[in-house]
Amino acid sequence: MTNSDFSGPVRQDSDRFGRPVTFLNGRFDIKLATGDTGGGLFIIDTLRAACGGPPLHYHHEQDEWFLVQQGRFRFRIGDGLHELGPGDSIFGPRRVPHAFINLTAPARLLIAFQPAGQMEAFFAKSLLDPRSEEFRALSREHGMEVVGPPLSI
Template sequence: MNIDSEVAPFVVRHDEDRFLAPVSFLNGRFDLKISGRDTGGALCVIDTIRLGRGGPPLHLHHEQDEWFFVEEGRFLFQIGDQAYDLGPGDSIFGPRKISHAFVNRSETGRLMVAFQPAGTMEAFFSGGSPHPLSEEFKILSRQHGMEVVGPPLRAD
């Protein structure tokens, strides 16, 4: 994947979306910071502002690695069979084909999330916000190269 030489440098301000079109998904607001369109599909970065406890169901990506950076709040992550408690400034890497999930343990929290390669994650998050335990969520996930393999983590 080559970066399009036509893409010029750009700035995305704090609390803004790359295209000024933030998305509501699960329990938060998602601001796209770097689009797959900017990187020839190599990378997608999203700043997620979590507006309550909760998170996605246990899932895996068939073709993408995922990296998380905790900006605010406390999060519990599960990568494979291991649990990790992360706070501000901590990051964790979730390799492709390894199940993972996280839960916001704070009333509010903020995670920067990177997907490599970008795949169709932007379209996934724009596909509505079905309940994470619904069949609709599982179908949406499969359409974008993921498999739901378990329930969301509990915040307690």
């Protein structure tokens, strides 16, 4: 552990710093911060109150791993479409376009980014409409490229 102020467990439905972010269609709780691992890993828990998801995008330097905890999700990783339920996980390698949509609400998804890169900073600033040019620019500033629309049900 590299963060000397790490204070123990992060409880369910809690954010590591007590500052959850509302973004897209849900609440994002940091479970493991970038600083906790010296930039090696960033983990967020997302509780989704309505159906939806991010636009098709890829990360230049981060791999992304998803674990469905509640509900049903559809993922696009590259050209493949996959439907996942509780306990299922899927890997999104860096530089491979991916998107997901929760098909049920509420739904919960745990997401890990490795290395952490600038993802924590992105979520702290990402209150923009994901269809806007400002969102695309913010994504580029944080190591991502938006390459298509969100998935639809």
